[in-house]
Amino acid sequence: MADDRRLLRRFRRRAPRPLPDNVVPFADQALLLALRGAEQAAVMQAIWVYRHPVDLDGVRRFHQTLGHGLVARLIERSPVPFGRHRWVSVPGPQTALDVGEHPRPREEFYQWADDQVELPLDPERGPGWRMGVQLFTDGTTGISLVISHAVADGGAAVFSILDTISGGEQNLDYPAPHSRPRRRAVIEDLHQTLADLPETARTLVKAAKVAVARRHELVGPKPPVPASAGDERVVLPTAVAAIDIDEWDSRAETLGGNRLSLVAGFAGKLAENLGRTRPEDGAATLMVPVSERFTLEDTGGNMVTIANIRVDPEPVTKDLSGLRTAIKQGLAAARETPDEMVELLPLIPFLPKRAMRAMADMTFGFSSDMPVTCSNLGEVPEYLLLIDGTPADSMWFRGVDRNVKRSVLERRGGLLTVISARLADKMLVSVISYQPGAENTIASLREVIGQTLAQFDLSGVIE
Numbered sequence: 001m002a003d004d005r006r007l008l009r010r011f012r013r014r015a016p017r018p019l020p021d022n023v024v025p026f027a028d029q030a031l032l033l034a035l036r037g038a039e040q041a042a043v044m045q046a047i048w049v050y051r052h053p054v055d056l057d058g059v060r061r062f063h064q065t066l067g068h069g070l071v072a073r074l075i076e077r078s079p080v081p082f083g084r085h086r087w088v089s090v091p092g093p094q095t096a097l098d099v100g101e102h103p104r105p106r107e108e109f110y111q112w113a114d115d116q117v118e119l120p121l122d123p124e125r126g127p128g129w130r131m132g133v134q135l136f137t138d139g140t141t142g143i144s145l146v147i148s149h150a151v152a153d154g155g156a157a158v159f160s161i162l163d164t165i166s167g168g169e170q171n172l173d174y175p176a177p178h179s180r181p182r183r184r185a186v187i188e189d190l191h192q193t194l195a196d197l198p199e200t201a202r203t204l205v206k207a208a209k210v211a212v213a214r215r216h217e218l219v220g221p222k223p224p225v226p227a228s229a230g231d232e233r234v235v236l237p238t239a240v241a242a243i244d245i246d247e248w249d250s251r252a253e254t255l256g257g258n259r260l261s262l263v264a265g266f267a268g269k270l271a272e273n274l275g276r277t278r279p280e281d282g283a284a285t286l287m288v289p290v291s292e293r294f295t296l297e298d299t300g301g302n303m304v305t306i307a308n309i310r311v312d313p314e315p316v317t318k319d320l321s322g323l324r325t326a327i328k329q330g331l332a333a334a335r336e337t338p339d340e341m342v343e344l345l346p347l348i349p350f351l352p353k354r355a356m357r358a359m360a361d362m363t364f365g366f367s368s369d370m371p372v373t374c375s376n377l378g379e380v381p382e383y384l385l386l387i388d389g390t391p392a393d394s395m396w397f398r399g400v401d402r403n404v405k406r407s408v409l410e411r412r413g414g415l416l417t418v419i420s421a422r423l424a425d426k427m428l429v430s431v432i433s434y435q436p437g438a439e440n441t442i443a444s445l446r447e448v449i450g451q452t453l454a455q456f457d458l459s460g461v462i463e
Contacts, residue, residue, distance in 0.1 A: 010392045022174045024075055024085040028301035032150045041402040042149035044157055045117055048392040050141040058388035060166055063131050067092040069170030070156045071147055079182055083189035089174035094127030100134040114235055115398050116144040123150035143387055153302040154377055155293040158403035165386050230403045239446045240396045241429045248427040253459055257320025260376055261327055265320050267374040267418040268311030270452045274435050276370050276416050286374040290331055296348045307334035317455045370413050377421040398430045409434050
């Protein structure tokens with residue numbers, strides 16, 4: 001783990017901090033308002049699996065120390081209706097460590113993980129994160145960490161976990177909740193709005209051009225929602241595949257690709273097998289988040305650039321060279337030419353809820369492009385396994401939409417998210433899926449994942 005130690009030192013290297021700037025970035029305010037408008041939430045979950053006894057005191061120390069830094073905060077709304085939101089500090093654990101009182105059957109592992117996701121989280125009122133520990137009848141112990149996506153993205157979560165395991169206690173120096181008297185808060189937020197005006201004015205010009213160019217998306221007919229799609233909340237099926245890392249790398253090289261292009265090819269072929277491709281050309285549209293977070297000094301909640309990449313699923317199981325080139329071009333284009341919808345973020349404080357939903361649909365192509373989120377956390381240091389001080393036998397990540405209504409999923413044409421990470425000697429691929437008219441069970445999802453791996457001549461353990 002020598003390389004991991006050097007990486008940890010880089011993560012924890014800090015320059016002198018300026019006076020605290022706790023204004024929430026436009027992207028994070030947009031995410032919060034979009035989720036509020038849809039009456040749903042987005043969270044990340046990390047799961048550790050131990051097949052030997054867990055040091056519960058070690059887990060408690062981690063739980064105590066994690067309550068600092070990027071997860072030790074909430075979002076406080078401005079008293080000004082069109083004002084910018086602010087980060088506020090909430091140090092220490094925001095809930096007690098949830099330790100199961102009695103062992104549960106091993107076959108209930110995923111049910112327990114889903115239960116942890118469904119426990120209350122709120123990026124404004126708190127808690128913004130929580131942890132749970134559960135022993136199972138076969139001697140396995142599961143440890144869950146769930147974090148509101150409005151507070152931190154995957155990169156922030158990984159950095160925070162690594163910093164905590166290495167003994168760090170990052171202090172962002174944010175003010176306490178409701179520490180500003182209302183009069184002062186109004187004055188400060190009005191000054192911030194005035195400071196933002198030049199950018200807002202430039203954005204209005206861009207908005208007018210976008211509205212004209214994409215008016216068909218704003219006023220065009222929406223896809224019909226089946227009458228059977230009610231407002232009941234849906235728990236989305238999840239499955240995880242663990243593939244030997246040498247097998248994965250060897251297959252990528254044989255197909256003329258690399259690690260990332262094989263992940264993208266797998267996501268594209270999986271989309272085809274699930275029926276989630278564009279009807280006009282059979283292509284899969286991948287939304288690939290590219291992290292812009294490099295150290296713990298990067299304190300935004302969600303610091304990513306989104307690259308949109310079209311994948312023809314037909315050749316990817318035989319040749320990845322074309323997809324490898326397309327990914328390279330797509331990533332370069334995303335950084336050089338910002339998405340026109342992202343450029344409208346300075347208007348976020350002024351938009352009503354209905355407009356926020358329309359903007360989200362346009363940004364992510366929910367109604368037409370059948371997007372697949374394909375997120376790659378890259379090579380994760382093995383230190384991440386040491387949550388109780390000893391190495392976990394396995395670990396995986398997933399991003400989950402909570403409180404999502406069936407009618408919303410149907411209107412958006414379903415959902416497919418693929419999250420990958422390289423950890424120790426395994427390639428971990430987590431899949432969340434809901435497809436209108438499909439069976440939408442964990443068993444059926446595992447079957448399709450196995451089918452897709454076999455098409456690439458890959459095998460793995462699927463849970």
